[in-house]
Amino acid sequence: MDSSSTYTEQELVNGLRNRNQKIFSYLYDQYSSTLYGVVVKVLNDHASAGDVLQDVFLKIWKNIDQYDEERGRLFTWMLNICRNTAIDVLRSKAHKLDQKIQNITDDVHIGNEPLIVHMQVDHLGFSKMLERLSKDQRNLIDLAYYKGCTQEEIARVLDIPLGTVKTRMRTALNHLKQIVKNIDK
Amino acid sequence: MDINHYISSGVLESYVYGLLPEDEVAEVEAIAQQYPEVREIVEDLQLQKEEFVKCYAVTPPPEIKARLMLIIRNESTPEGELALPQELRLNNPVPQPLLTTPAVKMKAVTGKKQERIWKIIAAAVIGILIISAGINFFLATDSKDYKARYERLIASQKKIDENKNLESNQTASVQESDEDKKLLKDPNVIWIKASGYGPHPDGAVTIGWNKASKEVYLVNWRLPIPPEDKQYHLRTITDGKPADAGILVITPSSNGKIQHLKTTTIPQSFVVTLEPIGSKGANGKTEIYQVAEMNL
Numbered sequence: 001m002d003s004s005s006t007y008t009e010q011e012l013v014n015g016l017r018n019r020n021q022k023i024f025s026y027l028y029d030q031y032s033s034t035l036y037g038v039v040v041k042v043l044n045d046h047a048s049a050g051d052v053l054q055d056v057f058l059k060i061w062k063n064i065d066q067y068d069e070e071r072g073r074l075f076t077w078m079l080n081i082c083r084n085t086a087i088d089v090l091r092s093k094a095h096k097l098d099q100k101i102q103n104i105t106d107d108v109h110i111g112n113e114p115l116i117v118h119m120q121v122d123h124l125g126f127s128k129m130l131e132r133l134s135k136d137q138r139n140l141i142d143l144a145y146y147k148g149c150t151q152e153e154i155a156r157v158l159d160i161p162l163g164t165v166k167t168r169m170r171t172a173l174n175h176l177k178q179i180v181k182n183i184d185k
Numbered sequence: 186m187d188i189n190h191y192i193s194s195g196v197l198e199s200y201v202y203g204l205l206p207e208d209e210v211a212e213v214e215a216i217a218q219q220y221p222e223v224r225e226i227v228e229d230l231q232l233q234k235e236e237f238v239k240c241y242a243v244t245p246p247p248e249i250k251a252r253l254m255l256i257i258r259n260e261s262t263p264e265g266e267l268a269l270p271q272e273l274r275l276n277n278p279v280p281q282p283l284l285t286t287p288a289v290k291m292k293a294v295t296g297k298k299q300e301r302i303w304k305i306i307a308a309a310v311i312g313i314l315i316i317s318a319g320i321n322f323f324l325a326t327d328s329k330d331y332k333a334r335y336e337r338l339i340a341s342q343k344k345i346d347e348n349k350n351l352e353s354n355q356t357a358s359v360q361e362s363d364e365d366k367k368l369l370k371d372p373n374v375i376w377i378k379a380s381g382y383g384p385h386p387d388g389a390v391t392i393g394w395n396k397a398s399k400e401v402y403l404v405n406w407r408l409p410i411p412p413e414d415k416q417y418h419l420r421t422i423t424d425g426k427p428a429d430a431g432i433l434v435i436t437p438s439s440n441g442k443i444q445h446l447k448t449t450t451i452p453q454s455f456v457v458t459l460e461p462i463g464s465k466g467a468n469g470k471t472e473i474y475q476v477a478e479m480n481l
Contacts, residue, residue, distance in 0.1 A: 021254065021257060021258065024254075024257060025250075025254065028250055028253065029250075032244075032245050032249070032250070033242040033243060033244045033245065034235075034238055034239050034242045036242070036243050036244070036245040037238065037239075037240075037241035037242040037243040038238055038241065040241075040243050041241050049245075050245060050246055050248075050249050053245055053249055054249055054252060054253055054256075057253050058253070058256065058257075058269055061257055062269070070218070071214065072227075072228070072231060073228075073231065075235060076231045076235070079234075079235065079238065080203070083203060141202070144202060144203070144204050145202050145203060145204075148203070150204070150206075151204060166195075169195075169198075169199070169204070170195040170198065173195070173198040173199075173202065174195075174198070176233070176237060177198070177230070177233060180233040180236050180237065181233075
């Protein structure tokens with residue numbers, strides 16, 4: 001595969017539907033690091049993350065007929081499969097709620113790991129801006145998005161009322177939205 | 186519906202970040218279909234979320250891609266099939282551990298037979314021990330060679346231990362799983378996918394034949410569970426003559442596992458039939474489910 005060739009979204013979808021292995025290989029090259037990043041962040045475990053990433057791409061390959069363009073972009077669909085698969089594994093490993101919290105605390109160090117974390121050049125500025133989110137806000141988003149906690153669980157874990165979780169979550173997501181908007185400019 | 190109020194309620198953000206329960210997800214999707222402005226905001230938020238997750242991109246180890254490409258290249262073989270996550274395998278709804286594919290022993294009779302074999306071996310070992318002890322006693326009283334006696338005792342103890350290990354290996358599923366995994370890669374084993382027959386149009390099993398040991402294997406993917414008074418048989422046909430290759434174990438837990446059947450010399454075709462128990466293939470009562478041609 002010529003790495004310089006690019007495909008439109010429709011070509012990617014058609015290629016996968018036609019069982020085109022070159023398209024699959026291209027898709028992997030384009031998206032594996034983002035999806036692997038999600039898996040690593042959910043599981044906080046490099047050892048099992050590889051197997052999970054493999055399952056994620058096999059699901060994409062096998063279930064492409066379930067993808068519905070009407071419901072969103074291909075990458076959105078892939079990202080959903082990835083997050084759900086990783087969170088299922090996290091739950092099946094019977095990680096307790098407190099384990100989830102432990103992971104969040106450990107995650108503080110992940111950002112500082114040399115070499116492994118591969119920041120794309122375009123995102124260097126963005127990640128710096130992410131630091132503008134307060135630690136509480138980041139924890140909230142991490143618990144919800146990466147650990148699959150429901151808002152009720154978060155309320156229990158952080159020992160705050162459900163209403164407060166909802167308000168804080170909204171503020172955090174709004175804040176994130178502003179950050180992303182600014183970086184787009 | 187006050188759509189502006191809906192948009193500013195924060196529900197769209199929660200939807201995009203996967204925080205909503207399933208029923209609310211369906212509701213948001215229905216509203217997004219109906220209101221283009223909602224859809225546009227959702228798409229915007231999804232793009233933002235993607236930018237957010239890209240911040241945590243990590244390059245995966247290179248062997249994962251190699252493994253994936255190998256699996257999809259071999260996806261129509263039993264090996265490729267077994268490499269898939271459980272839920273992606275051909276109609277195999279029963280959750281099973283992914284990494285273990287213990288062989289299913291044919292029928293309870295075979296199990297009992299094996300049990301008997303081990304009883305005989307155990308009896309033989311005890312016999313050897315008694316004889317050895319007797320000889321030792323004789324030698325000890327005869328020659329007073331304590332050293333030789335001691336060494337012989339150690340040797341027979343070792344033998345018993347070895348036999349014990351052998352027995353535990355036989356019952357350990359991991360050991361069997363490794364052996365079966367080797368079968369999938371064994372160049373002597375020819376694997377073919379069977380086709381459906383008559384009113385059962387779907388291919389449901391994979392059949393293997395070992396050129397070296399002549400043993401026949403079968404992996405069931407989706408044969409329906411037989412009624413209580415019937416059982417599946419695998420029959421081989423060579424030069425127009427059918428021969429029995431064994432009775433299949435079709436239970437939810439046997440799906441996707443290699444079943445070891447009888448040995449047969451150069452089979453030409455395989456037929457999976459459903460027959461009343463004890464019918465010996467009587468015409469009229471046999472229903473053909475699967476056929477496979479072995480092109481040697």
